[in-house]
Amino acid sequence: MTIQLCGFAVSNYYNKVKLALLEKGIPFEEVVVMTGSKDEAVLACSPLAKVPYIRTPQGALCESEVIMGWIEAAHPGTPPLLPADPFAAAKVRELSQFIDLHLELVARELYAQAFFGGTVSEEVKASVRKRLVKNIAAFQRLAKFAPYVAGDTFTQADCAAWVSLPLVAMATKSVLGEDLLATAGVDWKAYAALVGQRLAAQKVAADRKTAQEAMFAKKG
Numbered sequence: 001m002t003i004q005l006c007g008f009a010v011s012n013y014y015n016k017v018k019l020a021l022l023e024k025g026i027p028f029e030e031v032v033v034m035t036g037s038k039d040e041a042v043l044a045c046s047p048l049a050k051v052p053y054i055r056t057p058q059g060a061l062c063e064s065e066v067i068m069g070w071i072e073a074a075h076p077g078t079p080p081l082l083p084a085d086p087f088a089a090a091k092v093r094e095l096s097q098f099i100d101l102h103l104e105l106v107a108r109e110l111y112a113q114a115f116f117g118g119t120v121s122e123e124v125k126a127s128v129r130k131r132l133v134k135n136i137a138a139f140q141r142l143a144k145f146a147p148y149v150a151g152d153t154f155t156q157a158d159c160a161a162w163v164s165l166p167l168v169a170m171a172t173k174s175v176l177g178e179d180l181l182a183t184a185g186v187d188w189k190a191y192a193a194l195v196g197q198r199l200a201a202q203k204v205a206a207d208r209k210t211a212q213e214a215m216f217a218k219k220g
């Protein structure tokens with residue numbers, strides 16, 4: 001059975017995993033599953049109906065960080081996205097998880113207004129701003145951008161950073177009136193352009209564009 005990547009191509013967490021699979025040259029098929037499904041078959045794989053999840057010959061896995069860990073462990077023969085040294089590998093995972101938990105997940109509170117036509121209260125805006133200013137400064141202590149986010153090699157942390165840093169920037173710019181990453185001195189545009197030159201990233205970006213256009217066409 002080929003690995004099935006379930007979710008949709010606009011999702012940053014879906015694209016994080018997709019980028020890793022493409023970079024490693026692991027065959028997989030994409031299965032479109034939207035969030036919030038009540039379908040038992042989906043809930044059996046992803047109990048909160050979040051995406052992505054993957055289906056493997058041994059069963060399903062949800063949570064992108066866990067999926068990334070499995071991909072690397074189960075496919076050591078393909079180009080590695082983690083260093084061989086366990087401590088160095090953990091440092092990469094630390095950065096990836098930091099981006100997800102302390103940047104993306106906080107910025108996510110702005111997405112309703114930034115991307116989906118909703119509104120966010122002034123209280124939430126102030127709270128997000130306060131946490132992100134602190135968390136971005138902390139991220140800068142870990143991130144290397146030399147030129148990749150964890151150092152001189154493309155790693156799993158780039159899969160997380162490349163899909164999520166632009167969202168943090170766009171959401172803060174749109175809702176808070178200021179790109180908090182740029183204000184802190186993170187040149188995420190140059191970084192995104194660098195990673196964007198990779199063939200795997202180009203495929204992810206092209207598929208995302210097509211999916212976004214289809215989504216907007218549907219909404220009208």
Ligand SMILES: N[C@@H](CCC(=O)N[C@@H](CS)C(=O)NCC(=O)O)C(=O)O
Nearest residue numbers: 011012013035050051052063064065
């Ligand atoms: N921690 C999860 C986050 C996944 C996630 O939040 N995915 C979004 C789509 S980008 C989703 O499913 N949202 C629907 C929901 O939270 O119910 C992961 O790393 O896989």
